[in-house]
Each structure stands twice: as C-alpha cells, then as structure tokens.
Amino acid sequence: MPITLDQLNAAPLAEAALLLDGLYEHSPWIAEQALKQRPFASLAALKHAMVRVLHEAGVEPQLALIRAHPELAGKAMVSQSLTAESTHEQTKAGLTHCTPEEFAHIQRLNADYNAKHGFPFILAVRGPRGTGLSKAEIIATFERRLHNPVDFERAECLRNIHRIAEIRLNDKFGFEPTLGNAVWDWHENLARHTDPGYAELGQLTVTYLTDAHRACAAQLQQQMLALGFDEAHIDAVGNVVGVYHAGPQPNAVRPELVEGLARASTSSARTDGSDSPATAKTLLTGSHYDTVRNGGKYDGRLGIFVPMACVQQLNQAGRRLPFAIEVVGFAEEEGQRYKATFLGSGALTGHFNPDWLDQQDADGITLRAAMQHAGLPATLDAIRALQRDPSKYLGFVEVHIEQGPVLNELDLPLGVVTSINASVRYLGEVIGMASHAGTTPMDRRRDAACAVAELALHAEQRAASDGDSVATVGMLQVPNGSINVVPGACQFSLDIRAPSDAQRDALAQDIVTQLQAICDRRGVRHTLEETMRAAAAPSAPAWQARWEAAVAALGVPLHRLPSGAGHDAMKLHELMPQAMLFVRGLNSGISHNPLESTTSDDMDLCVRAFAHLLEQLAAEHPN
C-alpha cells in the first residue's frame, strides 16, 4: 500500500518515521529530523527537507553515511548491489554478468577510489530515468569520478545518496514521474538523429539544416500534431512552429491542469467566453533543437518538450485556455555550421543578416544553398515575414537546463532566472621580450606570461567581488614556450559576463585598465581585440514572478539565479517581456558534452511548473 502525503503529515512522529524507514543507510535520524518540518506540501518539499538536514549536520555524519554503504568490491558485491539498493533496484542496474576482466577492473577502481578518497564509491545505479544504468555507464562513471577532488567527490556521493532516497521515496509513495518520464523519453527519441560521422562515434551532433537536423524538425512537427497541437509547420528558416489555439472558457472553476499540482491561484474565469480565439493573444515559448558537436541531449530541446507535454495534457483534458500557446523549436542557436548564432529566434525578431546567405560552411556550401536543399525558400522576403508582431503576444517564456553547477550543488530541481547576463569577449596577447631563463636577472625581465598571470588573477578577484558577474581567462598559451626561456609572448582570451550592461561595462573597463597598468609597470605591450558583445536580458518582473509562484506552488524552495549562458530568450527579449526557468543539470551541470544529464523527476516538476504558469495566465487573462 503506497503512503500518501496526507498520511505522512498527519501521523505521530514515531509512526511517520517508520513510514520513511530505510531511505538512508543506517541514518534514520535524517528523515526523523526532517519530519519536524511537517506538513509538507509536496514530495519535493519533503525530499529537500532531508537534503537540508544532512547538509546542516556537517562533514562527519555525511562521511558516516557514505561509509555505511557497502563497497563495490568483487563478485559478492556485484551480485548484491553497488549502493545497497534493494534487490528490486539492483535488477534494474547493469552490473550483473560481469566478465572476470570487468570484475578485476572494478576491484582496482574500487581500491584506487578508496585509497584516494577514504570512502566508498556511491552511485545511484537506477540512473536519471530510474530504469538503471548500463554496465558500461557504471564503469565509465567510476573511472571518471575517481579523478575528482576529494571534497567534490564527497558532495557527489551525497547527491547520489539523495537520488537513491528520492527513488525509494517514489516507490514508498507509489509515485511515478509519468510526465517527466515521457519528456525524458522524447529526448532519447529525438537524439537518434545525428550528423554523418557522429553516429559511428555514438555522439550527438545536429547542425543547421543537415539531414539529421531536418529529420528532427519533421519528427517534432509530427509529434506536435500527434499530441494535439492545432497547427504545426516548419517555417522559412527551419523553425518548427506548433500552435494550440485559444478557446472559450468553461463556466466553472477549472480543474487543475495537472494531477498532483499543488494549489494554484484560483480561477477568476468569466463565464461568457466572449473573446473569440482569433482575437486572443498568444503565449510564445520554445527553445532550440540544434546541438553543438558531441553535445548533450537536453540543451535547448527541454524547452520545446516541456510545453509540448503541457499542451498534451490540455488536449487530453479537452481544455482550451483564453490564449493561444505557440511552441517554437528554434532551428539554430549554437552557431556551429554557420557563424549565425540565434538565426532561429533572430528570424522572429527581424534580425537576419542578409550577408549570412552567402556564408559558407566548412565544405563550401552557402547558407542559401543549404536552405534551398532543405526545401526552404531562401529569400529575404520569406525570412523577414517571420518577424512577430509583439502586440499579438503576451510574452515569451523559456525552459532550459541550467548548464551550470548551482542547482546541482544546492540539490534543487528548479531555479528562476533573474537575467541573462550581458557579456563581452576579447582575444589578446602580451608581447614582452624572450630571454634566457638562466641569465636574465629577475629585475631585467619583460615576462609576457607573468603579465597575463596578473591579469587572470585580477579578473578572477574583481569578478568575484562583483555579485553574479564572472570573468574567465579560458585560453592561455606561451607560443613555442621553452623551459629555459623567459616568455616573450603570451596569448589569452577573456570572457566577462554580468547581470546588467552597466555592470559588465564597469567590470570590463576595470580589467582592461588593469591590463594596461600591468603592461606599463612591466614594460611590455599588449593587443586586445573585442570579439563579441551581447546585451543583458533581465527577466520581466511580472513573468519572473509567475515562475516564482509556480516553483513555490510545487513546494520547491525558491532559488533565483542569473543565466551566464546566452539563450533564445535573449533575442525575444528585444520584442516582448521574457523570463526563464532553469532545470538542474547533473554532473556539475556540465553541458555541450555527452555527460549533460537531468532526471525525469526534475523534468516532471518542470512540466508541472509550466502548467502552473499557464494556470496563472489563464486566471489573469480570462477570455
């Protein structure tokens, strides 16, 4: 018999603790302490309460918990469990039927891991979808995590322990993240398409207007129609545009859109249904379906599939909202095949550079030829016709995987974006004088590398004391450097981002001024070329507030954060109010990498948050 949240909230403490028995190895105190915070509005709230209890307990209890897990050492362990999950859990994992070589390899990894970290390797072997990792995935993860710093790996073990507890809790409550599972599977299904040469490598690469790219567009279009969208077409730049029409509202308090959603703002819907769908405004949403080379499966695509899942729910319930929902799968955001980043969303804001049509890819194929090959009109008129009239839109919202470590470190599934950071990038070189490392006294050097070292540390320190700003020297090289030569030149890149244009400009100005001062003091010179500059896109307050209300309604602690990466919302920002919602990324939030990952549980929460935002809008905009 599954437990219910009401049952847990109502039970005496000891009885409630019994209900949660077995979530954490030999550490029932975690659930017991969390239960003092009852009542919980959602399973997510309960989960996070336990995360906080362990976090605040400090390092020793955390290590004790990690060490309570059996080691992955030898055959006996393999036949039981990596992580002491139940037999049921174990059968979903892939560590059965190991060859003797694999056993020996795992034992060696285990010994090395223990020797380095001082605790056993913990992995939630049921994985992000709950259906189990393969043997190869488990071993690769072990190999990779062995090299992590010890403190990082301790935190990673705790995150895996919390993930195991999350799965156990779902089992206890008979909860399945069905919406999230569907969305997770849609990503897998779309990731079948990859550019020539990458399939053999098992890598995902979908660049603009390749066969794989067009297959993705066709599949998205078909899927939209199958899920209940009224229209779905591929536009003149390859965007997939699906529309779910507005409709008259029922003369009653609406049922909640999504089962399990906590209390939304209650409806104030009118009863007349007087506005026709044709005059209703539209909510615009979406993200991109192209990828970087050897990229992740969720970057962009999550922002298409989440609203698609909401439309599916609406359609299944036979419901219409007082506004239309337009979901766009943007064809191009990553600028991989052509240097035309944001081509897809830019077409909607009227920012298409005519010169782009003559730009060639690495094989010499122009953008125009690629468009024609894809059956697109490839004319400026057709592209310009895509520009949206903002008066017809309520605004733009975008869901995206975080692509950063913040939510993962906080063990939070969702985060509300405050602003897409402004950015500026430079490529530079300091030119000093190469000289003999043995014979040139310290006070007679013009060391180009030391000058750049000062710059890197200044940028780091200055950004760290500037709120949510960041500054990075990502490329750094002494060209043809020798062990016994004082560097005569040092090349570097500089990437600066801040929540507002003014903050970015002040930060960049300080760093560039400091570079000049460093060079003057050291008697060296420098070059500095600005290669990119993008304005900040602060979230529209009313729209950010809707996301915040949606997250709060799920019982998930609210965390606001800036977006350090650029997104399609940056472009739409030029035309209409926008706000974004981030979903936690596993593996430190790594992105542009096959390790990019998030769980179907997090996706489930995201779909429900999106649905809640729709309910809020419906309540605000009665037809």
Place this chain on the structure above:
Amino acid sequence: MPITLDQLNAAPLAEAALLLDGLYEHSPWIAEQALKQRPFASLAALKHAMVRVLHEAGVEPQLALIRAHPELAGKAMVSQSLTAESTHEQTKAGLTHCTPEEFAHIQRLNADYNAKHGFPFILAVRGPRGTGLSKAEIIATFERRLHNPVDFERAECLRNIHRIAEIRLNDKFGFEPTLGNAVWDWHENLARHTDPGYAELGQLTVTYLTDAHRACAAQLQQQMLALGFDEAHIDAVGNVVGVYHAGPQPNAVRPELVEGLARASTSSARTDGSDSPATAKTLLTGSHYDTVRNGGKYDGRLGIFVPMACVQQLNQAGRRLPFAIEVVGFAEEEGQRYKATFLGSGALTGHFNPDWLDQQDADGITLRAAMQHAGLPATLDAIRALQRDPSKYLGFVEVHIEQGPVLNELDLPLGVVTSINASVRYLGEVIGMASHAGTTPMDRRRDAACAVAELALHAEQRAASDGDSVATVGMLQVPNGSINVVPGACQFSLDIRAPSDAQRDALAQDIVTQLQAICDRRGVRHTLEETMRAAAAPSAPAWQARWEAAVAALGVPLHRLPSGAGHDAMKLHELMPQAMLFVRGLNSGISHNPLESTTSDDMDLCVRAFAHLLEQLAAEHPN
C-alpha cells in the same frame, strides 16, 4: 696624427676636450665631464667614463642626444649617413645603392619608428667588426627594433651611440683591436661549417660528429698547429686538444706578453730554468665548438679562440711560460643530437655514461655508430683514458659570451663570474575542473590556469627577493582551452637557479610548497616531475681574483655576476679549481640565436685579460 693616452691625460682640460671633439652629436659636454676623471689607464676606461656621464645625466639629455642624430628618411639621408657618422664611416656601411622599393620601405620604417618611439632610429652601421653592416642587416635590424618597448629602445639607441663613439675614439687614437679582429674573423671562418639543410637557410648548426662538426674539429686542429701549438689532436670523443709546452724562463724581467696591456704583476722569474717542461703543471682552458640548431657564432667558440690568440702571441714572441697551456675545443656541450650534454668536458672528468653509446639520434643512428663513422674508437676504455689527473693541472679557466643582458645594459665589455648557478627544472600540470565560463559562479570554480598564474607570480616574486636567483615559468598552456570554458588543466614548466645548492634548494622548496598550498586552497591537484638538477660551481676564489686583477689592469670597471647558464667549467669544477670570464653580448645578450653578437673591441679586451691572467700565473709559478 693619432692622439696618445699620455697626451690626453697631460693636456689642459680645454685642449683635451678639443682632442675628443665630435665623439657625440652636439654633446661635447659628455667628453668634457668625463675628462675630469683623468688620468685614464686605458681607452676602455675613458670609454666607460663617458658612458657613465651620459647615464647619470638622466633621460632628457639622453633624448636630446638621440634626437640630435639625423633621421634615416629618404634618399638624401641614405646618401649621407644613417647615424651622421663621417663619410669615411658611411662608406663602410651598406645603405648605398638602394632600390626605390628599399627606399620606400626604409622611409616607412622610419615613420613608424618615429611615431612609436618619438626619436630617430640610431644604429652603429659599422657594426661589431667595424667594417660595416650590409644593407640587408641594417634593414632587418630596423624592422626588429621597431617592435622593442620604447624605454628599451631608448637604451639601445644610447648603446649604439656609445659604439659609434668607440669607433671614432679608435680612429682618433689610431687604435685597431687587431687581436680582437683576428679572433672575430676566426669565428666567421669556423662558422662556414654547418649541418646539412642549414646552409641553405643561412643558419649555423653544428651538432655532435656530423660532417660539419668534424670539419670544425679538423680546422681547429690545423689552426692550433699553425699558430704555434706544440701538439694538437682530436681525442676519443672528438675534443680538439692543443698543448703549448712549458719552458725555461729567461733570466730577466719578461716583456709584456701583449702590447698595450697595462702594467701586469712584475716577474719574479728565477734564472736557473731547472724545472723541465715535462714536470711542469698545465693550465687547462677551453670551451665547446658544437652549437644549438640555428645558433650563434660565439657561444663556446670564443673560449677556444681567445687562449689560441694568446698562444699565438707567446709563440710569435718566442716565449714559454713556466706551465703548459692546454686548450680544449670540447666536442659536445649542447645536447642537441644526443641527450648527452657535456659529453666533451665530461669525458675529461670521467663522467661518460656507458648507456649513451646505444642512444639513437633522430635518424636512428647510435652514438657508437656515429663515433665509428667519425673514425673514433668508440670504446669505453678509450673514452675513460681521457680522464685527467688533477694533480697535473693548475686549474681550469673558461672564457664565454655572457648569454645574458647584464654587461650589455651596464655597457661593460667584461664581467667576472662568481659562480655557475645551481639549477633544478620541473614539468608540471594543475588539474582542476573544466566548466562553463558563463554559468559557473566565481566561488564554485576549480580554475587550473589561475592556480598556475599564482604559482608563476609567486616564483617570480620569491626569486626576485633571493639575490642572484632566478625562477621562470617558461612553458604555460591550457590544453585545448576555449574562450568560454573555465580551464580544467594547465601545463607549465618551472626553471629555478641560484648561486649555491642550498639557496636553490630553499628556493625550490618554497615554491613547491606554495604550489601545494595554492592547490589545496583552490581545490585542485597537481603533478610535478623533476627533469633536471645540477649542482652549483662557485668560482675558486684565487682564480676569480686573477680574473678580477686582469680586468682591473685593463682599466675596465669590475663587475661580478653569476652565470645563469651551464658551462663546461661546471664539469671541470668536479676535478679542479675553476673560474670564468664573461664577454658582453649585444642585442640584450641574446644567445642560441643568430642575433648573438659581440664586438671585436670586446674580444680584444678579452684576449688581453687572458694574457694578463697568464702573466699572473707565470709570476706565481716561476719555473
């Protein structure tokens, strides 16, 4: 009528100033002020006095002097002079008969140079040998110096002005550096031999036992015999060994070895000549004749030719000293073809690694095969037989081009070495965690490059406050770095040198400890491999004192400095007392580079210093 030093020293100030008229453009005050320091023991002393006067006058008079020189702009200038040297001087330079394209190029260089530096380009067009630079050399120098920092280039112009004055002074005094000219020409003559493939490029490369290398050995051997050495042979590792025997001393105060040498310690030679040459001890000297790839002409070879010039002088005078002089041209010091650095001098100290015989060069030729091809016995017995018995030697002295900027900056021709620095080298890597430069907050980064930046600056600061020590991060690279990725790894080299082993060890220990502290603080890890370690070779005090006396006797201000580079004397140090004398290098003392250069005037002083050291020894060791 040439002026004499006695005449200058004796004349009233105004008259003496007239004698020196025209040395510096529109700046007679330089000579006038210097004359207040009369009497001068040598032309070198007078020259340096004028250098000091201008140095101490400060920047404004220096700029005025530089600007008093006509610009190298257009045909008119070309037909006159680059540097306003006399017509006689100009005819020796190569800027006549320029093509229109060359004129245009020079005018452009001139405009760019003036725009950047704010003063005209000054070059002593008669060059280091006094016979004139070629047109190509002048233009290449102009192009190169255009890019120097302004303050460096101001100093370089002053150095060229002093060189012009030096040549003018020689003309006034009817002085020709005949010994230095001969030694300079010997270098040119030996530099005809270069390894296959380098001749076409006009580059000097002489690596161990190549045809060019063997041609050098044969030429050195023949030249030694022609100059009056009693014996000269090529030994089992390819060293060229020339010996000038000891002999009975004349029953009188000896004439000075070299004309123009200031008063040496007077002789206390005995009259009996009882010690036979066979029982006399030997002074060992020399340096290497191999080169790095595309190297300079003077590195090593100067230390062979200078004592050869002294033996020539002795032989021409029919003189014998109470000790033999053994001049060795070491076959291998640079470790270019085989990793067997100091093979030549190491053979004399018994340090030949038997494994080296099986080492292969880039073409797969073993050292043994190369030796056999060169007609050498290639047996360990033959090589071990080269080991010297220190009881038969007085000690080892070595002359070498400085390979550093110190003497050039001080405008001093000679410097006495206090110690060959101890050294230790490392290759290392810091491993952090690569992450997105936009989405990773500053306080959650594990930036490998910033860690290495801290290391580089710490090493720089720590060495700068450690006397004559140096520390260098010469190689620095973020592998596959991207503008928008926080560096996950950073590779570096570390080269540390100090005057004593203890000082080196303390310095290295501090830097390595700091690296660990940096990594701990930043949550990153590192690898560090020691790739080389060499002990210090402090100069034997009595021998260093002899060099100091020799330099002082020339009227050259004494400057002591450590050797940051390794030299053959390091090896001989293990067997007998040693001390080195450095000769100024032009172009900031650059070495291992075709720009390596020194003047025949400096070489002349060096030959006379060496001769003075021989006289001191003769006085100390009467036969």
